[in-house]
Amino acid sequence: MLLRPTRALIALLILWTLMGLAGSLHSGVSVGWGILGGALAFLALLDALVAFVFKLPLAERTLPGRMAAGVEGEVKLRIINLSDRPIHVGVFDGIPSRCECDVFPWRGWIKRSGYLDLNYPITLSKRGEVSFGKTHILMTSLLGFWSRFVKIGDHGKVKVYPNYQPVLSYALMAMAHRQEHTGIIRKNRAGLSRDFHQLRDYQMGDSLSQIDWKASSKRQSLISRDFQEQLDQSVILMLDCGRRMRIIDGEISQFDHCLNSMLLISYVALRQGDQVGILSFGGTDRWLPPVKGTSSMTTVLNHLYDYETSPFPSDFSEAAERLLRHQQRRSMVVV
Structure with missing residues (x-):
């Protein structure tokens, strides 16, 4: 908890200093200058002590259950004033570094024993589990001489999934019986x-x-x-997590492009009754056994959302050996 002098206190100190310079030229002013300085110091000290006595506000943050990378979501923040006087605060929530949010810093008054609801839009660009820090509050003291900086509330985490919008667009076209727009042609x-x-x-x-x-x-x-044609097939998606997948292609990396493609392939395969399994290699060795049914799309999303590239090269021979150990049934493999 830190105290910072406000602009009002700095302005009074500058004015008091200028009066001291004037008092050096006129001896009659020096007595009043000293009394004024003592009164200012007493009030500033008293205001600082009172600032530590008042109760700190509370912060309650409500995060969405999940968010999509690059898609705007909403975070609900409530600041509760526990003191019996109105307080002037500056608010800056502990948002992640890689995000878009134009709301903060927010400044305003909270009435006594009242609360402030601050619901702000935010866009997260990084997949995986993203952490929110504590809420930063800058409280102005009673006389306005000091600003007290505190961190309140709790840390929070939210799961950020790959953008599922292309798959949803496909689903809408499929429900509208317009499969020709997706490039799917059924042949016996x-x-x-x-x-x-x-x-x-x-x-x-x-x-x-x-x-x-x-x-x-x-x-x-x-x-x-x-x-x-047999429908109950096993489709194994092999995901390269090696360092060469970090290359940026457009606005996102090649790795994220691969993840989006895997989501679409998984949706199509699960929808037509096939099984989908996922094997990663290149520094991240994870395996999802084949799952079946459209309801298993949630399982695929939960498995893929926190994948990251590694600084290691990819060994395709070792990945093929791992695949043979995990999946001995005849399958279609997509790399």
């Missing part, structure tokens, strides 16, 4: 898997293994089994 690829699709009439060129003899005997005509 017969004979490439053994996933049964439907029964149909026999066509010239069908192999004998396709004929369903039981159904044919019932209908007294040849019936063939139709197969569709």
